[in-house]
Amino acid sequence: MLANRSRLIIKTALATLALAALAGAIIGLVVLKSGIYPIGATTQHLQLVHSVLEEGMRASVQQHSRNVKVPALDSPAQLRRGAALFRDNCAHCHGGPGFAQSDWGKSMQPLPGPLVDATRRWETADIYWITKNGIKMSGMPAWQYHLTDEELWSVVSFVRQLPALTARDYQRLTEEVATPAATATAAATSTPAVLSQGDPARGKVALTQYACNACHRIAGVTGSEVFVGKPLAGLQKQQFIVGKLPMSQDNLVRWIVDPKAVDAHTAMPVMNVPEADARDMAAYLWKQR
């Protein structure tokens, strides 16, 4: 008798939960498909949505940065280097001591804030992790593909000093240092022990970091439908690369590093990909059926 009753209660509870979930899903779908949620960068998120996103971001960064080992960050040379790197790579979005970000930086959504208060909200390891890996769906780039690890730490050492820097300090720091040497190929030198066959897992990430997915649909890479270059899948079955180079993993590397050298009139741009990264990408592409 009692057993029957508790079974009835459990059944009713489960049915109610299922109905509520169904109603929630329907409401969600209607909101999604009706297009009423404003996506333009001129409307703010609701405070609730903003807080939820921020909380999720914070928890994720802290979770992912827990194995980061912070090196000594107190050399004046490193600070000067960091200041110059900040001026050239970060200031147009984040602004700096005594000046705001560029006009387009000001109208980004989410807004890249001045980093003077970053140390109040983040541990040093978090700042390094964010700078290295970027933040998805925010516009904050992953700098590991543009700066060496040493340069990343230099920028971090500079960001740590920001709260103490006046506009004059900043000017003095950045005046002393000329523009750092071009860092486009920096990633190549920061990659330890390059595997001659490439690392497919790294390659998959690199394919998005060099914006290959802006033009190509790539097997296994999330992205929108794009129609500029051919979908990159099943390359192994092709005889030639763009009808010119015999298909092989090594020739894929050649193509990715310098497509213009293979075909002077190709629409594929030279993307300044260091060979080590191209090897990783070729290793990934080679495996996609």
Ligand code: HEC
């Ligand atoms: C193209 C614009 C852009 C550039 C360039 C850029 N950032 Fe960002 N950054 C962002 C955006 C957008 C956010 C996210 C803001 C948010 O979600 O609130 C962000 C967030 C951050 C955060 C977390 C800030 C916080 O207080 O939560 C740090 C730290 C950071 N960036 C460091 C850097 C460094 C260091 C550089 C230069 C190496 C850099 N950023 C270059 C756009 C940029």
Ligand code: HEC
């Ligand atoms: C601006 C657009 C654009 C970008 C960005 C781009 N590609 Fe291409 N890609 C093309 C076009 C167009 C072709 C076809 C070229 C031709 O036929 O001359 C092509 C051809 C290729 C091919 C040969 C495909 C075949 O079937 O022969 C490969 C491989 C390739 N791209 C890889 C990449 C990789 C890796 C990246 C990123 C580093 C990249 N592409 C970035 C436009 C682009």
